[in-house]
Amino acid sequence: MRRRRLATMLVRLREEAGKTPDQAAEQIGCHRSKISRIENAHLGISVGELRALLAFYEVTDPEYVEGLVGLARRSRERGWVQRLWNDLPSYADHIDYEQTADYIRSFQPLLISGLFQTGDYARALYRANPAMLGDDEIDRLVDVRMQRQTVLEGEQAPRICLIEGEAALRSNVGSARVMVPQLEHLLALAERPNVELQVLPLSAGAHPGLTGAFVVFGFPNPAFSDVVTVEHPTGTLYMETTEETSTYTLTFDSLRSVAMSPAASRDLIQRIKQGL
Known part of the structure; x- marks a missing residue:
């Protein structure tokens, strides 16, 4: 529900600003399909992307902006995929x-x-990485790969x-x-x-x-x-x-x-x- 509410508000703000999905995509450096998925609540949005879009739509009220940022953060808390956005x-x-x-x-x-991939296969691939990832980082990446398979x-x-x-x-x-x-x-x-x-x-x-x-x-x-x-x-x-x-x-x-x-x-x- 939170993501749907945020998506509806973003569509309204973009239309009120007279901007197109293509312009919004160019502003945050993504493909148009990503804007479509965000606006249809099929894809979340990072805080940085949200702030950039709000500035582009000339939404300047600090309280309103922070309200939307808080809504975006809460909508991301539900999904393990959304927690990957920071890094x-x-x-x-x-x-x-x-x-x-x-x-x-x-x-x-x-x-x-x-x-x-199995976990052991994925782990072997990460250990072969010339970046020399640490064990903790490898464990985290393998866990993500296994979660993907759901x-x-x-x-x-x-x-x-x-x-x-x-x-x-x-x-x-x-x-x-x-x-x-x-x-x-x-x-x-x-x-x-x-x-x-x-x-x-x-x-x-x-x-x-x-x-x-x-x-x-x-x-x-x-x-x-x-x-x-x-x-x-x-x-x-x-x-x-x-x-x-x-x-x-x-x-x-x-x-x-x-x-x-x-x-x-x-x-x-x-x-x-x-x-x-």
Whole structure:
């Protein structure tokens, strides 16, 4: 209710100020779809973003501003995702997309998808980070990754199409003691009715996914465009224009056509597991 109330007030303030969603997005340096989700109460807003928008809408009454800031803080207290905004804002945006999407298409050529990772696999990845993260920070990041996977549960779980590169399955992350349970976990998830898992074999040679991993989020509200995320060492790139997203959806469809069938993919994963 708090988020809905705040969203309604933000729409009214923007319209009274004569500003468009595109202008609001430019003001806080985000995509238009984020403004749409904030205004439809599908996505929260950080205190910094809220203050910037209120200043842009020329809302100057200090008491009114602080009232809205307090409402924003209280609305964020309910969700674990919102608590990430202070120190992991880009990560929180990505997770919010996961939580609200009804269709997720993911291509992961070198790593197991974050939504499908075991805790030990995720921990091994973080320990390999050249940033030399401390144990406490690693524990926190692994906990966040495990919490993300709650989206896979329940009647409202999204449809997920995942293409894993064979290299990701054969890469000995951690050790065999890590990889065997990881591959078993992947096989178990692949049996779910909302999950379609395909493996892109090494024998595929040149293919349209050689530029790297990406995720395409689709949403139940037709007013929301698809969002594509591409992670890189310094952050996450978000794309939402039709020109950008259509390139990735076409790439994903092309990859599905050259990847192994779901049944053959499960057989390959089983053989790789048995060989460890």
